[in-house]
Amino acid sequence: MRAIISRQTIRSPFVAKVEELSGQNLLACYQCGKCSAGCPAISQMDLLPNQVIRYAQLGFTDELINSKTIWICASCLTCNIRCPKGINIAEIMEALRQVLLRQRKDHVDINKLSKKQKSELPPIALVGSFRKSTS
Amino acid sequence: MKFSYYPGCTLKNHAKNFEDSTLCSLKQLEVEVEELPRWNCCGTVFSLTTDDLIHHVAPIRNLIRVKEQNNNKVMTLCAMCYNTLKRANQRVKDNPEDLQKINDFMYKEEIKYQGDVEVLHLLEIFQNDIKLENIDKKVKKPLKGLKVASYYGCMLVRPQNIGFDDMENPFSMDNLMSTLGAEPVDFPYKTECCGAYQTVDNQDLVAERTYQILSSAQSLGADVVVASCPLCVFNLDQRQKKTKQNYPEFKHIPVLYFTQLLAIALGCDKKSLRLDLHYIDPKPILKEKGLI
Numbered sequence: 001m002r003a004i005i006s007r008q009t010i011r012s013p014f015v016a017k018v019e020e021l022s023g024q025n026l027l028a029c030y031q032c033g034k035c036s037a038g039c040p041a042i043s044q045m046d047l048l049p050n051q052v053i054r055y056a057q058l059g060f061t062d063e064l065i066n067s068k069t070i071w072i073c074a075s076c077l078t079c080n081i082r083c084p085k086g087i088n089i090a091e092i093m094e095a096l097r098q099v100l101l102r103q104r105k106d107h108v109d110i111n112k113l114s115k116k117q118k119s120e121l122p123p124i125a126l127v128g129s130f131r132k133s134t135s
Numbered sequence: 136m137k138f139s140y141y142p143g144c145t146l147k148n149h150a151k152n153f154e155d156s157t158l159c160s161l162k163q164l165e166v167e168v169e170e171l172p173r174w175n176c177c178g179t180v181f182s183l184t185t186d187d188l189i190h191h192v193a194p195i196r197n198l199i200r201v202k203e204q205n206n207n208k209v210m211t212l213c214a215m216c217y218n219t220l221k222r223a224n225q226r227v228k229d230n231p232e233d234l235q236k237i238n239d240f241m242y243k244e245e246i247k248y249q250g251d252v253e254v255l256h257l258l259e260i261f262q263n264d265i266k267l268e269n270i271d272k273k274v275k276k277p278l279k280g281l282k283v284a285s286y287y288g289c290m291l292v293r294p295q296n297i298g299f300d301d302m303e304n305p306f307s308m309d310n311l312m313s314t315l316g317a318e319p320v321d322f323p324y325k326t327e328c329c330g331a332y333q334t335v336d337n338q339d340l341v342a343e344r345t346y347q348i349l350s351s352a353q354s355l356g357a358d359v360v361v362a363s364c365p366l367c368v369f370n371l372d373q374r375q376k377k378t379k380q381n382y383p384e385f386k387h388i389p390v391l392y393f394t395q396l397l398a399i400a401l402g403c404d405k406k407s408l409r410l411d412l413h414y415i416d417p418k419p420i421l422k423e424k425g426l427i
Contacts, residue, residue, distance in 0.1 A: 076328030122149035128332030
């Protein structure tokens with residue numbers, strides 16, 4: 001992939017927002033890949049968790065907000081407990097989702113769930129999904 | 136010993152088997168619990184963003200209800216409620232300013248929360264308060280010959296500051312199963328995520344997780360899998376239908392709440408087990424082992 005890196009993208013308001021919402025120092029990551037090695041959901045991810053951090057470090061806004069990965073991550077926190085630099089990767093994923101949700105770009109639409117789905121699914125699943133994927 | 140009891144939403148409907156089997160077991164163990172007279176949804180997931188205080192209001196409000204009962208210990212069963220209540224509690228204890236804001240928001244509450252409630256999970260109460268040796272003494276029907284894989288999932292063990300067990304290799308449920316006379320099956324997927332709420336709009340992901348987790352337990356000889364989270368149990372049990380569709384070689388296995396096996400071992404009546412609420416019927420294997 002060809003990318004143009006500049007001070008403007010690396011220190012863009014988007015990167016600052018992700019750092020602020022996640023409370024994490026993105027530049028602390030040295031790309032060891034341990035988060036991706038242990039992630040149980042990578043089979044459906046288009047970007048690996050360590051790539052998400054690298055893209056965030058470099059300010060690749062479009063790639064991140066259009067990625068499937070941020071919605072596939074279910075905050076199981078396996079990456080957080082294993083990161084040798086103590087970075088909370090799940091918080092970074094949450095911050096990326098929040099950047100979109102705060103612009104009302106929901107990922108799940110309750111109106112699209114059938115009556116059967118709504119009665120079959122336990123409240124814990126519905127509330128969890130709406131809390132994570134809707135604004 | 137008396138604990139306030141916070142059930143959470145799912146224990147009142149889809150996971151009634153979790154609640155009924157627990158309450159019967161605690162009666163047999165002569166442990167008194169009192170359900171909070173007024174409680175609300177905990178929010179299910181702990182808010183991970185730094186500025187999102189509003190979503191900590193719901194869990195903290197429940198802790199005020201505990202204080203209203205003149206108690207300072209609350210028992211949870213659902214792993215997600217446990218995690219959300221405990222983490223919110225931790226956050227306000229660590230950040231007095233956040234606590235102040237949340238109290239100000241709930242200005243009509245008579246009690247101002249001070250961070251002085253302890254959030255406990257039933258397994259933790261077994262381990263530290265009731266003690267397994269006392270449970271051992273009350274076992275009427277040992278789970279002899281039953282091979283049980285204990286699945287902990289995520290929210291019971293992570294992050295480190297909320298867990299009462301080892302993060303990578305928890306053993307509290309396995310120890311309980313040993314106490315009840317069952318044979319614990321150690322399996323490598325015991326803390327791997329089941330896909331959680333993705334079950335709403337991404338069943339394929341949950342089916343893949345269910346396939347991996349349950350196949351691993353089966354390959355190591357498990358007869359049944361037990362868990363303590365209603366979302367894990369929903370995914371691992373109900374989503375076996377989807378799993379079978381996506382992976383035809385997959386073999387079904389019953390998934391229960393650990394408290395259902397506890398209730399059997401302590402001699403609770405069949406009604407409290409609610410074995411009718413499962414997609415994969417656990418009755419045949421339990422009958423085969425002479426347990427029901």
